[in-house]
Each structure stands twice: as C-alpha cells, then as structure tokens.
Amino acid sequence: MVQAGSPPPAPAPEPARSLPRLGRRQLVPALAGLVVGALVTVLIFVLARRGDSTASAAGSPADRGTAMCAAVPVAEQVLPAVVTISAQRGAQAGTGSGQVIRQGGYILTNDHVISVAAGGGTVSVQYSDGSTSAATIVGRDPSTDLAVLKAADGAEGFPTIGLGSSADLEVGQPVVALGAPLGLSSTVTSGIVSALDRYVPVPGDGVTHHLVGAIQTDAAINPGNSGGALVDCAGRLVGVNAAIATVPNAVGVGGGGSVGLGFAIPIDLAKPIADQLIATGKPGHPTTGLQVQEIPPAVAKATGAPAGLFVLAAEGPAAKAGLRKGDVITEIDGKPAVSSEQIVVATLTRAAGDTIELRYQRAGTAGDATLTLAAAQ
Template sequence: MPAGPRPTGPRLLLPGAALAVAGLLVSGCTSGSSSSSTVSNASASPTGSAVPGSNGGVQLQEDYQRVIGNVLPSVVQITTPSGLGSGIVYDTKGNIVTNAHVVGAAQTFAVSLANSTKTLDATLVASYPDSDLAVIRLTNPPSGLRPAAFGDSAKVDVGQITLAMGSPLGLSSSVTQGIVSAIGRTVTEPRSPQSPGVTIGNMVQTSAAINPGNSGGALVNLNSQVIGINTLGAVDQEANGSAAPGIGFAIPASTVTSIADQLIKQGKVTNSGRAALGITARTYFNSSFQPAGAVVVSTTAGGPAATAGLQPGDVIIKLGDTQINTLNALTTALASLQPESKVGVTFVRDGQSRTADVTLGTLGS
C-alpha cells in the first residue's frame, strides 16, 4: 500500500467515479476525459487589497490585472489523447509542471502557450501519481518562456485573495477569483483511468472556480506568486452532480516544487515528505465479513514497521489514538503525521493485541 496520507475531509472524485460525501462529490479537473501539515498563519501581505475610499475598488482591479499580466503567460494548455488540462511553465528549459491525472498514461503532448495559437510538442519527463504531479518538457522550447514564481506555503492564510488560471472546459487563459477558504485540507481521489486513487495532504481550499480543464493550472496570490496547482473542484450530489460553487482544492506550492525538482533532476521521487509505515497492506475482514483492520501483507526490509517488529499477517487496529478498520482508515490516520515522528501501532497477532512504537519513515518512489 502506498503508506501516505488519506483523507480526513471530503473524498475527491475524478471523472467516471461516484462517491457520496455529505451531499458533495469532488470532480477531477481535466476536460474531455472520462498529514494535514500545519501551515503558518503568517500573512502573505499581498499588495492591493481594497482599502476604504473611493478608489479602493479601482486599486484592486488594477492589482488583478497586474497579476494576470505577470502570471498568465506562464500558464499553458496541455492536450493529450484523452482530453486536456493545464500546466505551469517551471523553467526556461521547457519543463512544465502539471497534475499526474492530466498526463495519465500519455508520453507525448501538444502544448499551447498563452501568447501563441501554435501548439508545441512535449514529452513526459516523469510522473508521480502518489502526489498527483508530473513534469513534461517542450521538445523545442521557444525563447522568451516565462517561468512562474512559486510562493512560500508557510505564508498562505485563510482570507487571502486568489486567482485561478487555466483552461476550464477548454477555454484557454481563463481566470477566476476567490479567496483561500481553508488550509491543511487532506483529500482523496478515487480510482479512475487517470488516477490510482491517491490522497494528498495539506491542500489549499479556495473559493475560486475550478472546473474541468483547470487541473494543472495556477492558483495565484496578489504578489503574482503561484501558491498551488489547481487539482479538483467539488460537485453537489444533491443537485444532480452540478458544480458546487466555491469549493476547490489546489496542491500547495511547497509540495509542487519539491516533487518537480526531484522529477526533473532524478526522474523519480525519493523524498515525498509524506509519512509511511513501510508496509503493503489490505483491509482485513472478520468472520462476519465486516472490515476489522488493516492486515500487513509485507514489510519493507529495514523499514519502520519491520524495525519495530511488525510482521506479515499482523492486523493493525489502531494508529496512535485512531481506530483502524480499513486500509483507507490507516492511510487517513497517517495523513496527520510527519516522517520521523513516533507513533504507537496497535495490532493483533495470533489473537493477542500488542502495541509497538514505530518511528515513521518517508514515502518515496
């Protein structure tokens, strides 16, 4: 099992899946294809917030236009055989960061820059579905590429103004506005042709509209900095699956830059920043065929669980103070923890309950 974060909040829905959560579903943001970490409350101190007086609205409008002029040239449209999404120019070498569910299984892509009607060829550098991130590279990068500036995730705070940029429904270079609605969200994507059903921690929740095609695009502050990659938007199950206004999620900039740097330099991820037990597991069902824990299928030699004495066949029933009755519950509990932290793991072996202190490792490639 990928022993990384699982949701404490709403589960996410990519196209083709259908999971109900408190009347809301969450939709993947590609078009045409069917740990919550603590975040500092330090302010990003964006310039241009509307101020009392007759020119406050004009000043804010000018700030919006300035940010759009600064960042929109860094946002691209990505077309694959199964649909389209968005991406962000990462460097002058032609590397573009996007969502793994945008690229899917494709190896080649057509990329449209914001300032050109001509498409450019690109190929896959590497993909890391466990964090729903990928990097593609333009085959012949043009001169004048404008890489985006990424912000400090520790300075993202609730209430800050945000702009979401991308290609919703194929409408390239579109911009919507909102605020940071919450930080530190942990959400999960169900399995689909584009996603293996991963969970992403520390997500930024925004009220800026995020629609199919926005995936991989930029969530931007008023300092013209990317604070996240637009990834998912909510839909309202009680309204026949229509969009739920004002509920979208973006992968935080700190995760984006860490994963992208590793994919570009190494072609793989060796340090995801996510806690792991170092096991593969599955849901355990009791004699009444009810889920009753997560049974260890195998352990990584020298890994956290093996070092603490866990063995294949052990049934994990508690992580810290959290009861575990499914594999999903186990990875949900891991979402709130950090690598190198110590946690008590309660498990059943040969009918006897035992507890081991495990120092968590890091989920890698």
C-alpha cells in the first residue's frame, strides 16, 4: 500500500526479478527515519567517540553451518562505532543510524535518514556512551540511498568500524544488525543472509532509491535501523541496512515492523560511493546521455510498435553510440528492455569508460549499439 504519496514502484527490471513477489506482503521502503509528517510509500522506510583507533576487523569469516554469530563480542567491538542520527528541519524530524567509517568523524548512513535536513536543517549524532555532537552533511546520493556525515567533534575517542566484503557473503551465513530501531540506541539483532543480489526500488520523497545487489536478511530491522550496520561474525561491515518488507493490515496499509525480510546495501557498492562523497561531495555516477520513456506492452500491441524504451533524447555518449531520438531500445545487455530503471541501474553499477550493449529498432530496422558511459558534468 502506498503510504506517503509516492507512486508504487514500477515493475522491477531483470535484476529485480530476483526480488520475489511478496504475495500479500508489501515492500516497505525501509525509510529508517521516523520522519514526522512526510513518509508514505509502498516500502516503509524502516531504516528512519572519541579517538582515532579503529575497531578491530580481526577474526575469521563466519564458519559454514554456524547458526548464529557470537553476538556479545560482535556488539562489544562494533557498537562504539555505531551512532544514532537525528535530523530536523522546521516541524519535520527523523531518526536513523550510521557508523563511523573513517577517522575525522566521517559517518556512513542512508540518504533518506538525513534528507529532511538537506537545505537548511540540522543533524546531530549520539554515540554509544550517550554523548552527542552536531554533524554536517558531506554528500548525498539519493539514487543509491547513501549519504556521508561529518561529526563536528571528529568522533574523537571512538573507533571506526572494520570493513568487510559483501562479495564474500554466502546465503545462510550469520550476520548481526546494529542501530537504533524506533530510536532505541545501541540495539543489536542477529540472523542470517537470506538471499543475495536483490534489486529493490524504494519510492522516497520525490525520488526512487535503487538498492542494487542488495543483501536480504532475516535479522530484525525496524524503523530507525536505516543507515545502520550489518556486520559479519568478525564485526566487519558488509552492508548498510536500508529497507524492509511489511505485511498489509486489515485496511491494506503496510505495518511498520519487521517480518524477517530486510534489505541492506552491499558494502562493496557503498564504500566507493562514500569515498567519492568524501572527496568531492558528489556521487560521480557516469551518464548515458539518454532520456527514455517506457512503451507498455499493451500500447505496443495496439500501435504495432515494438515494446521497449522510446528514446526521447540521445545526447553525449548516446549520440556517439549512434542512437537517435525516436529509436526504441529493445534490449539492454542482452535482456529485454522493460523499464527505464534498467538504464539507471546500469549507471549505478559501472564507471565512466564502461560500456552498455543496446539493441534498438529504428523505422522497423533493428540495430546494435555499444554505449560508452561518460563522466557526469
């Protein structure tokens, strides 16, 4: 059920086929911030110090077959690097979670946790010992739902979180989630990796967040967990909790609590984006130069046009690849072109200089194009 005035998510492109139909369940855009007076979507954004030492990433990966991590040592190691985030602008406010990822007080979180404070609001962080600090927004990437903050006190005396690799994860592997669900700081839950490589589009406040290659987990995450850590049994950050699925209640409105289906942004995607935000304040995703409009199958059938993506404009890289306004893109990297989100996802997972293989039709004649992504201006 759409909660905050956001349109329901469009049919997911092919990576999203891995996102199973939830039957009577709804994807609640785990907008982890408990944002007052603004959040409504099919996905309920669930997920609304000091010192230069680094939390040890020592330890071996979780043993195969181990049902759960030993959560006590993980919590003792990781919680000092986890913060509760409060964002406010005017009458709107929200809370979420984050973790110190770099010395100097740099904190990684979800964009939807702090977006309410963008453009004139305030942000503060609370550490595990209860102390607080003002913070500023270093950079935002609404497309991937990531953001970086900088604590005014530099998070002095608090460790940075150890970083793992999401590429090493296996389905069934135990994990631990840490954050501030419902504003309850320093909360720890555990579970397993339920699935990998999910594509979850999450409608937000005027933007769609694209969780690409998301980690699915049954570790309990709730509103306020957004932006918080998903770690392996060695306490290494492997994902950033971002969204949950919920079950509609009797009147068809999604509930706000965990039903054991949570989604985290993989650290292998999040880290380079965070590094770029720290360096430049911008995510730096490449561009295709394309503007496209989906042609629904019913319209294609009625008009005799091919199903796919109608090219509204082809500039820069698209024009160099030979595409023109009026072309219909029918395949993207060998898969049927069914959603404009496929173009977006392609830019989020690649760098300038990488290529996308496209098949298109122009006046009834098929053609192929290799589009080389360019750096955004």
